[in-house]
Amino acid sequence: MGFSESVSEKALLDCGRSCCLCHKFCGFKIELHHIVQKAEGGPDTYENCIPLCLDCHAEVKAYNPKHPKGRKYTESELRQHRDRWYEKVSHKIFVSGNPDYIELDRKLFRRIREILPSQGGSISFMRKHSYGVPFPSNSHDDLRSYLDQCKDPDFEFINSDLETRKSQLTINIQEFHRVLLYAAYSSDDLPCHLAIEPGMKRFTGGSNYARYLQGVEKAETAATQVCEAYDELIRFGRRNLALD
Ligand SMILES: [Zn+2]
Known part of the structure; x- marks a missing residue:
């Protein structure tokens, strides 16, 4: 099981179908990533979901703790990137008239x-x-x-x-x-x-x-x-x- 239809829809609306890390517009080339991996007991919830473009998703997933190269995105870092981006997208209407x-x-x-x-x-x-x-x-x-x-x-x-x-x-x-x-x-x-x-x-x-x-x-x-x-x-x- 992955994210439910309603969780996916809400996440995709909230990010404006743009990647939460690099902010480029993705259209349908967007994926929903589990912040805490499913294998580690990460749930299929809105809170555990971050929309990413294919490139950023590949990069986030490619990190191998057994052969560390560069610095991994921590779970809290991913959440903060996501929340900041959601906020920016949701402020659009307010901002565009200000x-x-x-x-x-x-x-x-x-x-x-x-x-x-x-x-x-x-x-x-x-x-x-x-x-x-x-x-x-x-x-x-x-x-x-x-x-x-x-x-x-x-x-x-x-x-x-x-x-x-x-x-x-x-x-x-x-x-x-x-x-x-x-x-x-x-x-x-x-x-x-x-x-x-x-x-x-x-x-x-x-x-x-x-x-x-x-x-x-x-x-x-x-x-x-x-x-x-x-x-x-x-x-x-x-x-x-x-x-x-
Ligand atoms: Zn990206």
Whole structure:
């Protein structure tokens, strides 16, 4: 037996079908996790349930106490994440009409557009660039600054619909960064026959052409996903915060 129909429904409504850990909107790609595992006597109750996206669920479940790697989410930590997120979702209606909160969200929205402008920064670069050819090493610097800002506690929207969209953008930027880190090299790291101008980077699989193509394809997919999440946040933000 898993969670009953009524427990599942209440949990899914309360989280707005967004993950309680990373806050991205999941739609039907959401799972209900037992905070105290069933094997350890955890009940099928609302209190013991936390909705998670597939990625966060896999991560939470993957922790193996016999071979500890990193730090496990404790039960109370999971509950606190969940309760804070439920509260944010339930305050949405109250918050969305409150001018003080709207002003706070406007401020953050403007800050994000300053860090990541739609023109002249990495967003417009990613829209145009074909990652099969070299690119300047500094062409994605503003993504790095964005990720740095994410660590600030005030870098969070009060409105959960905005926060969900921002979280999706953050996740996609992190993914793009991972691809760059693993498959793109600067001139210093490359052998002579692959050399490029200083200050540039390129994808390469060394002598493995298939690996090169794979890296390029991953970068282009990840770049498209960053731009899509960015567009969604900007469109939604402009409509809901009445900004130009
Ligand atoms: Zn998640």
